[in-house]
Amino acid sequence: MSKQQIRDIIDRRLAQDGLVDSGITGVQLFRVTESVRCTPAVYEPSLIAIVSGAKEAILDGRSHVYDSERYMACSMSMPVEAGTPMASPENPLLGVQISLDTKTMTELVLETERAAGPIRSPKAGPLPQGIALANWDDFFTDALLRLVQLVEDPGDTAVLGEGRLREVYYALLKGEAGESARRAFGVGNEIARSIEYLSAHLDDTVTIDDMAAQAGMSRAVFHRKFKQATTMSPIQFVKSMRLNSAAMNIASGMSVNEAAFEVGYVSTSQFSREFKRAYGQSPRQWGTTHRPAVLA
Known part of the structure; x- marks a missing residue:
């Protein structure tokens, strides 16, 4: 239900295709109804959550498709090919793009490490890739809904925006893409x-x-x-x-x-x-x- 509520809010805010600021620093809503094949792009540290349709990113020849079942977390600047090959007026791409602020993410990683006990160096082994896909979980979905709900009231946005954005960052760290984010913004970065x-x-x-x-x-x-x-x-x-x-x-x-x-x-x-x-x-x-x- 929360995911549908996010979609309804984006539908109300964006009658036409575009990428619009939400009023919360680093948070944008988007709507795309045109199929665009993958072309060169650079993903900056960001989180993209889609509630309708699907998006594709190709990294070093490997395709990553993410949609309303999996969100994408890019923890480092990455050269990719990206596109919206499945978007159409009948199946619009709707979602939220969130920049990952280095200072806030680093603070949160250190706080979560402290809460879990003494900070330890990461275990040896392969590093997670800079792009990670994660299944939506209830904690992430609810945090994102609370963030997106703010865009309908400028007063709420001004007062609560920073705190609710921080909550989404925390949900990212707790989810399946959390290890990749922790390695990029915390110890071992x-x-x-x-x-x-x-x-x-x-x-x-x-x-x-x-x-x-x-x-x-x-x-x-x-x-x-x-x-x-x-x-x-x-x-x-x-x-x-x-x-x-x-x-x-x-x-x-x-x-x-x-x-x-x-x-x-x-x-x-x-x-x-x-x-x-x-x-x-x-x-x-x-x-x-x-x-x-x-x-x-």
């Missing part, structure tokens, strides 16, 4: 920290040694743990982040030269070669055949 550094310096020459230094690891150890967390080698990841960001900028109207320089390329010819190798079109062709998606 070295890989997430290196990705955050890269995301803030896409226009600079960032080497693998720079990223390993941010993580406090040797190059060999960093390479192994990075691939566990992202499924990609650091070199693949850096290139994908740069090209995906450039593709999104070009689709939004940025010139090819500007897009290349924006993500750290000093040679537009090299950028064009690598872009065409990745996407099968030159950057200029891409700009004429793609437009920005309502929802990345």
Whole structure:
């Protein structure tokens, strides 16, 4: 019932396709009725909960489909291909997109660790991937409903928004995607920290040694743990982040030269070669055949 109530609220708020602010920082509601095939995108740390329809994200060739049965938690910036291939006027995609604030998430991870006992280093073993899917549970569903209900009253939003958003964050940490989030925002977040550094310096020459230094690891150890967390080698990841960001900028109207320089390329010819190798079109062709998606 709670899920249907969330859908009804989004239906009332969004008569047309779009991504709209809820009035709560970092929380947006969306509606999509157009089928859009997967195209390059960059997922920032976020949570996406869908109450109608389905969405697809492709990471390193592997498809992740999430819908009203499973929500998506992205705990680190990740280069993906994303789309809404099943959306239609008869089957609209409706949901909530929530940015994960680093400061608040870190505070919550530490608080939950303290409540459970002394903080311990994470157990050895493979790192969870940066993208995790989790089944909706009652605690998460109820927390999300209480958050979304606020959008119908600006006064309630202003007074209660921050607290109810924090409750949704806590529900995420308690759910099936919690381990991935805890590793990104709490103890053992070295890989997430290196990705955050890269995301803030896409226009600079960032080497693998720079990223390993941010993580406090040797190059060999960093390479192994990075691939566990992202499924990609650091070199693949850096290139994908740069090209995906450039593709999104070009689709939004940025010139090819500007897009290349924006993500750290000093040679537009090299950028064009690598872009065409990745996407099968030159950057200029891409700009004429793609437009920005309502929802990345």
